[in-house]
Amino acid sequence: MxxxxxxxxxxxxxxxxxxxxxxxxxxxxxxxxxxxxxxxxxxxxxxxxxxxxSELPPAKLINSQNALKAAKGEAPDELIKLVGDVTRWRYGQKAHLESSLEVLKLWDEDNPPQLKEIELLKSPDGYGARLKFELGGVPLGRWQEREDRLSRFFATGLKADLKILNSEEIDLTLLPINAENTSTSQHTDNESKQSQ
Known part of the structure; x- marks a missing residue:
């Protein structure tokens, strides 16, 4: 970009x-x-x-534009809309998904969580997404307490899984309920390709 x-x-x-x-x-x-x-x-x-x-840069989209176009016919509309919302320039907001994080009580007015990356994940059971956040002023424990609610918040039929990357970053992975194992392995494959 x-x-x-x-x-x-x-x-x-x-x-x-x-x-x-x-x-x-x-x-x-x-x-x-x-x-x-x-x-x-x-x-x-x-x-x-x-x-x-008041500029807020887009979150980094890991998928290629071709992969995103292919997903538009198959992925849930909520996920496609989510990708579109967070991968464009925003003005007058402190963070992407500001209103969603406020509703989920994952907001800190002085140091809000920042969405850094988003990736659509494909599995045999459907599409999910991975969102990489900087925690900001919201403690990790509060994210863990709301893991069940995160499962239902962004799209139906998804299960949230939090992965701690370091003391300041987490991955929120939203996977189709029957696809947790297969998408996790695909995500690992994607990471290994990126590191090469």
Whole structure:
């Protein structure tokens, strides 16, 4: 993903270019060019800076775009929507899935959990997902207490499994209820391919 092409960056650069063109036109006496470019450029520049201060980058999608397109016909709509929601730029939010984490009581206002990666997992029994979170200010015990509720929250027919990666990160794996063993082995295969 190219962070230079973030909407906030594009708007800020566009506004800055228009402002510079307008300023140069004003200083050289080209009133026809200076008025519209300054009139539009400066507010666009300020708006872009405002977006940059509230920017939340997308979570990293592990699957290829081809795999994601193939999954759209088979995976539950809730999972496809989840992937779409967390893999786009967000503005004015502290974390992806902010409202969901608040409902699940997995929220800390000062240091919320951050979704870093998402991966669709395919198994013979259907599709699931793996979400990698930085815990932030929410203790691991609170995640473990809500493991059953996490199973029912994102889509029906899934079972949640928490895997502790280190003291600050966890994997939340949501698997079809009959596919826990097969998807886990596929996930391990994917990790080994990535490390090569």
């Amino acid at each position: 190219n962070y230079l092409l973030a909407p906030g960056n594009l708007i800020t650069v566009t506004g800055a270019v228009l402002t510079v063109i307008g300023t140069v036109a004003y200083l050289t006496g080209a009133a026809n060019l200076s008025v519209p470019t300054l009139f539009y450029g400066f507010p666009i520049f300020i708006g872009g800076l405002a977006l940059k201060t």
